[in-house]
Amino acid sequence: MEEIVYYIAVFGTIAFAISGALHAMNQRFDPFGVFIIGFATAVGGGTVRDVLLGQPVFWLVDPIYIYVIIAGSILAIVFRTRLNHLRKTLLFFDTIGLGLYTIIGVQIGLNAELDYVSCVALGTLTGSFGGVLRDILINQIPVIFKKEIYATVSILGGSIYILLQSLNVPNIYQQLIPSILIIVVRFLIIYFKVSLPTIYRN
Amino acid sequence: MEEIVYYIAVFGTIAFAISGALHAMNQRFDPFGVFIIGFATAVGGGTVRDVLLGQPVFWLVDPIYIYVIIAGSILAIVFRTRLNHLRKTLLFFDTIGLGLYTIIGVQIGLNAELDYVSCVALGTLTGSFGGVLRDILINQIPVIFKKEIYATVSILGGSIYILLQSLNVPNIYQQLIPSILIIVVRFLIIYFKVSLPTIYRN
Amino acid sequence: MEEIVYYIAVFGTIAFAISGALHAMNQRFDPFGVFIIGFATAVGGGTVRDVLLGQPVFWLVDPIYIYVIIAGSILAIVFRTRLNHLRKTLLFFDTIGLGLYTIIGVQIGLNAELDYVSCVALGTLTGSFGGVLRDILINQIPVIFKKEIYATVSILGGSIYILLQSLNVPNIYQQLIPSILIIVVRFLIIYFKVSLPTIYRN
Numbered sequence: 140m141e142e143i144v145y146y147i148a149v150f151g152t153i154a155f156a157i158s159g160a161l162h163a164m165n166q167r168f169d170p171f172g173v174f175i176i177g178f179a180t181a182v183g184g185g186t187v188r189d190v191l192l193g194q195p196v197f198w199l200v201d202p203i204y205i206y207v208i209i210a211g212s213i214l215a216i217v218f219r220t221r222l223n224h225l226r227k228t229l230l231f232f233d234t235i236g237l238g239l240y241t242i243i244g245v246q247i248g249l250n251a252e253l254d255y256v257s258c259v260a261l262g263t264l265t266g267s268f269g270g271v272l273r274d275i276l277i278n279q280i281p282v283i284f285k286k287e288i289y290a291t292v293s294i295l296g297g298s299i300y301i302l303l304q305s306l307n308v309p310n311i312y313q314q315l316i317p318s319i320l321i322i323v324v325r326f327l328i329i330y331f332k333v334s335l336p337t338i339y340r341n
Numbered sequence: 342m343e344e345i346v347y348y349i350a351v352f353g354t355i356a357f358a359i360s361g362a363l364h365a366m367n368q369r370f371d372p373f374g375v376f377i378i379g380f381a382t383a384v385g386g387g388t389v390r391d392v393l394l395g396q397p398v399f400w401l402v403d404p405i406y407i408y409v410i411i412a413g414s415i416l417a418i419v420f421r422t423r424l425n426h427l428r429k430t431l432l433f434f435d436t437i438g439l440g441l442y443t444i445i446g447v448q449i450g451l452n453a454e455l456d457y458v459s460c461v462a463l464g465t466l467t468g469s470f471g472g473v474l475r476d477i478l479i480n481q482i483p484v485i486f487k488k489e490i491y492a493t494v495s496i497l498g499g500s501i502y503i504l505l506q507s508l509n510v511p512n513i514y515q516q517l518i519p520s521i522l523i524i525v526v527r528f529l530i531i532y533f534k535v536s537l538p539t540i541y542r543n
Numbered sequence: 544m545e546e547i548v549y550y551i552a553v554f555g556t557i558a559f560a561i562s563g564a565l566h567a568m569n570q571r572f573d574p575f576g577v578f579i580i581g582f583a584t585a586v587g588g589g590t591v592r593d594v595l596l597g598q599p600v601f602w603l604v605d606p607i608y609i610y611v612i613i614a615g616s617i618l619a620i621v622f623r624t625r626l627n628h629l630r631k632t633l634l635f636f637d638t639i640g641l642g643l644y645t646i647i648g649v650q651i652g653l654n655a656e657l658d659y660v661s662c663v664a665l666g667t668l669t670g671s672f673g674g675v676l677r678d679i680l681i682n683q684i685p686v687i688f689k690k691e692i693y694a695t696v697s698i699l700g701g702s703i704y705i706l707l708q709s710l711n712v713p714n715i716y717q718q719l720i721p722s723i724l725i726i727v728v729r730f731l732i733i734y735f736k737v738s739l740p741t742i743y744r745n
Contacts, residue, residue: 171695186595191388193397195597195655199665202658251397254404261401275477275679291373393590395599453599456606463603477679493575 148243149207151236155181156211158233159273164219166277170212177212178205179276183269188244188261192251230329238321241266241293242314245300255301262297263290266321292328296321350445351409353438357383358413360435361475366421368479372414379414380407381478385471390446390463394453432531440523443468443495444516447502457503464499465492468523494530498523552647553611555640559585560615562637563677568623570681574616581616582609583680587673592648592665596655634733642725645670645697646718649704659705666701667694670725696732700725 159180163173182198189196198204244265248258267290300317308316361382365375384400391398400406446467450460469492502519510518563584567577586602593600602608648669652662671694704721712720 175694189597190392190594191398191401193391193395193597196595199595199652199657199661202660205660205664248401253401256404256407257401260407290377392594393600393603395593395597450603455603458606458609459603462609492579 148239149203151239152181152204152207153211153214154231154233155236155269156208157215159269160212160215161219162273162277164215168277170216173216174209174212176273176276177215178208180269180273181208181211183272184240184244184265184267187268188247188265191261191264192247234322234325237266237289237293237325238296238318241296241321242300242318245297246314249301249304258301259294259297262300263293266290266293289325292321292325295324350441351405353441354383354406354409355413355416356433356435357438357471358410359417361471362414362417363421364475364479366417370479372418375418376411376414378475378478379417380410382471382475383410383413385474386442386446386467386469389470390449390467393463393466394449436524436527439468439491439495439527440498440520443498443523444502444520447499448516451503451506460503461496461499464502465495468492468495491527494523494527497526552643553607555643556585556608556611557615557618558635558637559640559673560612561619563673564616564619565623566677566681568619572681574620577620578613578616580677580680581619582612584673584677585612585615587676588644588648588669588671591672592651592669595665595668596651638726638729641670641693641697641729642700642722645700645725646704646722649701650718653705653708662705663698663701666704667697670694670697693729696725696729699728 156177158177160173160177162180163176168176182196182204185198186196241262243262245258245262247265248261253261270289296317299320300313303313303316358379360379362375362379364382365378370378384398384406387400388398443464446464447460449467450463455463472491498519501522502515505515505518560581562581564577564581566584567580572580586600586608590600590602645666647666649662649666651669652665657665674693700721703724704717707717707720
């Protein structure tokens, strides 16, 4: 299981990097800027997680992530026109990343013997901070605050993961069920254009 | 004393959370965005303090702060119209928070055996970074750089705390005097609309 | 050698602080805002480096940097009109800072036994993050993403440093050659207005 998570984490990293790089090209950043935004989107969540725990960040310890992000950025630059038509494919990877990163974040919180609510917070940050950082760097109000209920899904998935674990569900289902749930619910939300209820009158 | 500081810190956290949530609602963020901005405003300063010292952040270690911020955000959403008329009440809590967080930051610096000037810097960051983070997240130039002399008061209070401690003033006065001083001076500044002398000719 | 690096690091800090302070005054910040932007520009890179490694930041451990930044900000305020005519002088110090900070960052990565690519990433962040932070705080898209090939030069210099070290070149040349290279190449780039090749058709 550990090994599968690792491969999919790397896979999620490529997807996040491509997503960030496309955003940067829409703002006409130069190639280095494209890489930086791809980098920030891909490692932002995990970096915040490690920094909050006061430990060295994962991508300095294991440089595979840097290589993968360079590859993703080059892919995004080369296949620029095509990938913009493939927005749905990207959203697919992005959502897989969200699901898996959330679970990884919660797991790391549990390993550090944090309280359950702290673990869910850590999982949500790991899953969603990359997108926030991307939007801050290209100087826009982060989309997470405005339109999407991205993080709400992540909180839900992280909570279910902890529930399954305290119920002693077999290990593989503990991680699979909430990951798939996050992915499916997020697609349903996008498909049916669900959003959180407004608190404003008009 | 430790226990009193803890309760007032929790109290200050609610106030900061409400202040952040109201700012977010003025920008018409969705409920989750409102919570996030409230969260960032409330824990921003202490988080930066812990991260700069390379230790796990306080709100992951003690989840009471997360509960308190959720409560503060819900309060702000429910009593939205009323609280906007109560700006002065908020400013009151915000200022109490500034005073106490500054002293807590300086204390943690002293515990880590840092130089005095580093302790004051740490106290000022603890007291004022939450507001900076709030403004960055809602994409405005932080008010601290433009109009208020917020941080100047914090630096003054932190310095006096260290002075009192090196003079061996009894423990309770060490913390009370600079806290109250920060709170009073800041109110005087707002009341009399004092600002730092301008360095520009027109 | 260690001692020389220390003195020049302090020197680079003044230059970065002056550069940040001038940017802040162009935006008509108050004196405290000018100091904060100078501070962020000067210590931003090294702070990110220490935070990513999970260790206490250098300017809390050694407060000389805070004094030096206060001095630099005051200098910038006092000699405001003159220094704006001295942009080339500033660019000179800024570039020296970039060169030296890159090498220091790579070195610290090597001391932490990181992979080579991680060391170069750490060096580049140390050299260039201060400018990014400055631009974020004054609410502009960081210049590094748009016009300059600042970081590219830093990556090049860091890589050459590692190459020289693995070739067992004498210690003093290991650090001098890439530092000077970064400084010279960056001046040539500015002089000849080189930029990274565009990836956009118009």
